[in-house]
Amino acid sequence: MSEIQRRVAIIGAGVSGLTQAIALKNKLDFHNFTIFEKGSEVGGVWRGCSSDVEIHWYSLSTDLYPYWNKSHALQPEIQAYWIELSRKYNLYPHIAFNTKMLSAEWNDAKQEYTIVAEDVFSGKRTTSVAHVVISALGIVEAPKMPYEIPGVGKFQGASFHSAQWPGSIDLQNKRVAVIGNASSGAQFVPCVSEDPSVEVVNFIRTPTWFNTRPHIPYSDTAKWMFANIPLVMRLHRAWIMFRAMTRYILDNIPDRYHSHMIPDHPPGCKRTVADSGFLKSLYRSNVTLNFDGIAEVVENGIITKTGEMLPFDVIVYATGFIGKQERYPMHVRGLNGATVQGYYDAHGGPTAYLGTTIPNTPNFYLINGPNTGTRASALFIVEVQVAYILRLIGPVLTGSASSFTIKATPTDVYNAKLQEELSRSVHVHCYSWARTNGTDKVFYPFPWPSTVWWWLLRRPNWDHYMAVGAKKWVWARRMKAVKKFLKCSAVLMLLWSYISGSAQRTWW
Numbered sequence: 001m002s003e004i005q006r007r008v009a010i011i012g013a014g015v016s017g018l019t020q021a022i023a024l025k026n027k028l029d030f031h032n033f034t035i036f037e038k039g040s041e042v043g044g045v046w047r048g049c050s051s052d053v054e055i056h057w058y059s060l061s062t063d064l065y066p067y068w069n070k071s072h073a074l075q076p077e078i079q080a081y082w083i084e085l086s087r088k089y090n091l092y093p094h095i096a097f098n099t100k101m102l103s104a105e106w107n108d109a110k111q112e113y114t115i116v117a118e119d120v121f122s123g124k125r126t127t128s129v130a131h132v133v134i135s136a137l138g139i140v141e142a143p144k145m146p147y148e149i150p151g152v153g154k155f156q157g158a159s160f161h162s163a164q165w166p167g168s169i170d171l172q173n174k175r176v177a178v179i180g181n182a183s184s185g186a187q188f189v190p191c192v193s194e195d196p197s198v199e200v201v202n203f204i205r206t207p208t209w210f211n212t213r214p215h216i217p218y219s220d221t222a223k224w225m226f227a228n229i230p231l232v233m234r235l236h237r238a239w240i241m242f243r244a245m246t247r248y249i250l251d252n253i254p255d256r257y258h259s260h261m262i263p264d265h266p267p268g269c270k271r272t273v274a275d276s277g278f279l280k281s282l283y284r285s286n287v288t289l290n291f292d293g294i295a296e297v298v299e300n301g302i303i304t305k306t307g308e309m310l311p312f313d314v315i316v317y318a319t320g321f322i323g324k325q326e327r328y329p330m331h332v333r334g335l336n337g338a339t340v341q342g343y344y345d346a347h348g349g350p351t352a353y354l355g356t357t358i359p360n361t362p363n364f365y366l367i368n369g370p371n372t373g374t375r376a377s378a379l380f381i382v383e384v385q386v387a388y389i390l391r392l393i394g395p396v397l398t399g400s401a402s403s404f405t406i407k408a409t410p411t412d413v414y415n416a417k418l419q420e421e422l423s424r425s426v427h428v429h430c431y432s433w434a435r436t437n438g439t440d441k442v443f444y445p446f447p448w449p450s451t452v453w454w455w456l457l458r459r460p461n462w463d464h465y466m467a468v469g470a471k472k473w474v475w476a477r478r479m480k481a482v483k484k485f486l487k488c489s490a491v492l493m494l495l496w497s498y499i500s501g502s503a504q505r506t507w508w
Helices: 015-028 075-088 183-192 220-228 232-242 246-251 340-346 378-397 408-423 450-456 471-507
Strands: 008-011 033-036 099-107 112-119 125-130 132-135 140-143 158-161 175-179 199-203 210-212 273-275 287-290 294-298 301-304 309-311 314-317 321-323 331-333 364-366 403-406 465-468
Touching: 008 015, 008 099, 008 125, 015 033, 015 075, 015 378, 033 099, 132 378, 175 183, 183 199, 183 273, 210 246, 220 232, 331 340, 364 378, 378 403, 378 450, 403 408
Parallel strands: 008 033, 008 132, 099 331, 132 364, 158 314, 175 199, 175 314, 199 287, 210 273
Antiparallel strands: 099 112, 112 125, 140 321, 294 301, 301 309, 403 465
16 A cells, blocks of 8 residues: 555544644644544544643643633633634644544455544445544533433423533523533533523532632733743743642631531542532522432422422532443454444443553544543643654554554553552542443553653554564664664764774873
């Protein structure tokens, strides 16, 4: 196969997929790729009110942006950033919008995947081929509705998941029930309750840990410094990363909630919520927390487990998302009938080598795969993975190799160490979406520091991979090694000659 015939398929035009596409163009000068995106615009399905890390750490290191309006940018500003990058790098011609990839099956004889995709509106299916498939799906996507609560479908007023917020909804003079207070609820409750005519009752089943996240506006001077003084923006990002919970919560909420708002699980077991005004909003007269539990949703409100009937006009479900990692959302078949989900099932849950590759699936790569989350920005995780993937697919795209497949043994060894580390961590002390069935295998996060993540993925250990059709690549590596040896030998000989000459001159 010649270079022009090689094709890459990227699943998802969210942050990860766009980062991968930009790297293909910038680092490998490769342009024959397609991004399959089931939505109608780039940016994925991210629908948060704002970033939960400081925004300069949520920007690509290759495209830092000095003009963010404040430390934690809101969704429209973040969306605009990624749209602008997509225009800058001319990614739109590569994106198949409103198109969902259904399956990818490996043809070992042809060393390529057969891909089936579907138009989300018409249902029309198309078939194509790709030599590399990169899964850039988000960690969570599908809104999780609490159907275990009796009567969820009975409510006659407006009800919706926070990720599907209708733009036409008017909450003025309404009684609003908010079910859930994790990342989503904690972000929009302060916004909604700014209008004193909106009465908000937030139902909390399990309290969460909060830490501070003040939205600090960036002055024009700061923006100018970010744009014009070398290293200032990068130093600011580093400060965000290394800057350094019961007391914080108690100091910022009314006394009447003190006995309810401290979680039973240790900090870090579940996601810590960055507080951007939620705790302070609890002092508002139109905001009430309810810890009684929900017995039933009825036509005009909610009945608590104490038997109290509370009438509402609107119910907003801030009940999180279904973890996409536990079950891989599409059919991917590799060698000998092996599938991604089959591998997950055989190993007690999502499992991969460095969260990126899976045995028996040649040229298939995961971004944000199992056990990839660290305390750093998600963008840092993605950029490290993208750089690693580029090293693996580079020989394939240039025609020096046909495929690379991770071996089972190094995958097993890596995951045994990873799970051993996690077994001693805080993550096994609570029910979580990041565990198989909520209580079993921990498939998120990465248990070691971010620096270890970078170190492990700084370059592939080629002994851990099986290569097919790689004679050119093997020869090129040998020649590179020989040249490196000769270069080092020449330097050592010159150094020895210089030292010997100096010694003789000194002696005489």
